[in-house]
Amino acid sequence: MVRKEIPAAEIIESIADIWALLTEEQQKMLAKQFFTQRFKKNELIYCEGDRPTHLMCLLEGKVKIFKNGVGRSQIIRVIKPGEYFAYRAYFGGNDYVTAAAAFEPSIICMIPMQTITQLVAENNLLAQFFIKQLSIDLGIADERTVNLTQKHIRGRLAEALLFLKDTYGVEEDEATLSIYLSREDLANLSNMTTSNAIRTLTLFSNERLITIDGRKIRLIDEERLRKISKIG
């Protein structure tokens, strides 16, 4: 497989959110620091307990942030192209409390956190960018905690399916999820065992809420899914 190098211009395009906030001088400085790295499907990007060193921006692919618990693992959030991750721990002054892995072959832009903190210190807009990002993520985490602990299996799975649609979108038919997850990943996203994810998926299919073709999931009654997700 020919793996073309990503041209710098394209990378800059991808990290536009940050790039646009910088002065020319800062842009020049940053340009010298970033580099890209490829990850294979299911490859680990970083581990719980690792020391954070780089801010990462997903250029291509799909990534999960997860945490290994007792037996099962829990997917905490997922990253789509253009999103930043892996910086929280550094800012918080601790090691990673989560791990990250690629759902699919992915390309990641890496920027040393030292560079980022320097830029944050000089550039107030960038600081505000991170404040906003962290605030949004914390709000989502708070919501998620309650959803995962209080909703029933059906509600949690319905929510996960809708969440995947909102995050990674659908194919041309406007209904088939663009991400093909294993049942296990689907279970880890919805806080349940793999068997229960499979069973509930089958139920949903029998109830004509979705259709299943291997890992392809097509949402056919989104309204009812939303209702199920809401009432738990």
Place this chain on the structure above:
Amino acid sequence: MVRKEIPAAEIIESIADIWALLTEEQQKMLAKQFFTQRFKKNELIYCEGDRPTHLMCLLEGKVKIFKNGVGRSQIIRVIKPGEYFAYRAYFGGNDYVTAAAAFEPSIICMIPMQTITQLVAENNLLAQFFIKQLSIDLGIADERTVNLTQKHIRGRLAEALLFLKDTYGVEEDEATLSIYLSREDLANLSNMTTSNAIRTLTLFSNERLITIDGRKIRLIDEERLRKISKIG
């Protein structure tokens, strides 16, 4: 009851974390803006869905941040004197997704978020302060999600007791929790029903891990509690 006014000097002492980062001019500006407000035991401070307007700093008392789910409510985090809260939603650009209430009579210093954002825009150290704070809180939220979903009742209650000790400390005997929570609040903190909190508390007492005297809880075998919390 005579409720003395809190002198400005004392307030400034309490918000020292922020105050110390400001220039003299900024301090002068801030001094004109903040004010204090008292809340009675169990009084609601803000509601889920409210529009955030002020950053709050707890001067005296104890506060819970919680979220009402189906039937039960879940305590997301607790605030001790000197800590800031209620600002995340404003920074994130949304309404409150949680509510806050006073565990005990509390005094809160209020600073308009407009003032805060202005200061954040001018003062990079302040921006960095919030980045760090939010990063720490997000890390805690991620940990908590997994603990609440995967640990068993005993593990969750043990964790809650230790957490209360770490947060609010103990009395002179070095073992009695300084916070006297209702069984219901304890349950909401540990994601379980009130009956199960009561039952498990009784179990812990029989096992000589704690002693109970009404709402007074004394941790007598912390090491074993930690073990129970860890293994789930």
Place this chain on the structure above:
DNA sequence: CTACTTTTGTGCTCTATAACATAATTATAT
């Protein structure tokens, strides 16, 4: 002091979901 409400404590039942077992299917490697 008396009535009323809230909180705490305990027992019993029921159910959602984990845990386990096994087969069928699909992917991956040799």
Place this chain on the structure above:
DNA sequence: ATATAATTATGTTATAGAGCACAAAAGTAG
């Protein structure tokens, strides 16, 4: 192609914890 491993599917059993009922105790109000 064949063997091996991983994933998906489905049935069965076991259990943690919710839900409910009710009584005792402790607050709170009139």
